[in-house]
Amino acid sequence: MSMCPLCNGFEAREILCPNCGTIMTDEGRTTDYLDDYSAYMEIDTMKLFDGVLHSLERHECVHEYSCPNCLHEESAVIKE
Template sequence: MKACALCNGIFQYKGECPECGHSTIDQGRYYDYYDDYSAYMDIEQIQLADGIPNSSCTDNCLHLFSCMNCGQEEGKEIPLNEF
C-alpha cells in the first residue's frame, strides 16, 4: 500500500522559501483548498481535475507550503512511499 508520509504524519518537511530564504511549513494537500468538499474526495478523482498534466498517472501527493516570513506559497510534489 502506498501512502503520503506527510499526510500520515510519518515525517515533517520544512523547505526554504525561494523569495526570502526563510523556512516554509506544510499547509496540507493542495487539493484540500479547491472547495469546501475537496478534502473529502478520493485523491485519484481529484487528481483528474488538478490542472497538472498526467498527475493521475504518478505516485505523488501535491502539498501546499507557505513561508512563515513573507507568505509566499508554492506547491511541491511529495512521492508516495510503500508501507
C-alpha cells in the first residue's frame, strides 16, 4: 500500500510561489475540496476525480498549494 509522505507527515515540501517567491502553504489533497464529504471518502476512489489521469496507477497524490502573500493557487503532484 502506497502512502503520501505529505498526508502522513513523513516529510514536508516547500514550494515557492512563481509570482512573488513566498513559500506556499500546503492546503491538502485536491479531492478533499470537491464537496462536504469527499475528505471522508476512500482515497483510492477519490483519485479517479483528482484531475490527474493516472494518479491511482502511478501512486500519486495531488495537493493544493496557496500563497499567503499574493493568493496564487496551484496543484502539485506528490509521489507516494
